[in-house]
Amino acid sequence: GAVVSQHPSRVICKSGTSVKIECRSLDFQATTMFWYRQFPKQSLMLMATSNEGSKATYEQGVEKDKFLINHASLTLSTLTVTSAHPEDSSFYICSARHFTSGGATDTQYFGPGTRLTVL
Amino acid sequence: GENVEQHPSTLSVQEGDSAVIKCTYSDSASNYFPWYKQELGKRPQLIIDIRSNVGEKKDQRIAVTLNKTAKHFSLHITETQPEDSAVYFCAASSGGYQKVTFGTGTKLQVIP
Numbered sequence: 001g002a003v004v005s006q007h008p009s010r011v012i013c014k015s016g017t018s019v020k021i022e023c024r025s026l027d028f029q030a031t032t033m034f035w036y037r038q039f040p041k042q043s044l045m046l047m048a049t050s051n052e053g054s055k056a057t058y059e060q061g062v063e064k065d066k067f068l069i070n071h072a073s074l075t076l077s078t079l080t081v082t083s084a085h086p087e088d089s090s091f092y093i094c095s096a097r098h099f100t101s102g103g104a105t106d107t108q109y110f111g112p113g114t115r116l117t118v119l
Numbered sequence: 120g121e122n123v124e125q126h127p128s129t130l131s132v133q134e135g136d137s138a139v140i141k142c143t144y145s146d147s148a149s150n151y152f153p154w155y156k157q158e159l160g161k162r163p164q165l166i167i168d169i170r171s172n173v174g175e176k177k178d179q180r181i182a183v184t185l186n187k188t189a190k191h192f193s194l195h196i197t198e199t200q201p202e203d204s205a206v207y208f209c210a211a212s213s214g215g216y217q218k219v220t221f222g223t224g225t226k227l228q229v230i231p
Contacts, residue, residue: 046219
């Protein structure tokens, strides 16, 4: 299947600082990427849909000014957690939609995730 | 929006037995139903998917069935092995951007 990378895999930061997480599709172009958050032993909760060249669409309850998303190219989306607080500690996972014209391929592939710990 | 319910939340089976996980969805516009396997601390891995124009799909020991009328879909794993132990998520998706809504997950334990 297609490969999606995510960097960093782990990050520990102090409260009040900002953290940037990168999501890359390595062998395909992704006009749409998604950002999820997963708490221990829970399901994946969609935070936002990132569309190349346009503003992200945020899910209800997700603060767009706190979780800044930029999808500047067809292979890269970034999530910046601004002024991080301990309650932002979580596992953040991105996915990239691999879509080919005609719909022969239309699958989401996940990155390996980023474990964020805010002290 | 879409709501996906998944049962059971935990499932223990003896090695070699079958495991069945069931999901329901609420949005009749959903047309794509992937299943993911997630091992502890790792990314979800797509194991099988089904589209709304198909009622059943099989891939070796894994099969998925879809009942559009009842808005039910299920994952069947036969001849379970210890390496099948993981958390399984069903999901439903629709729309041009294929936004995916996940179920709550099923922790499957296969006992050797």
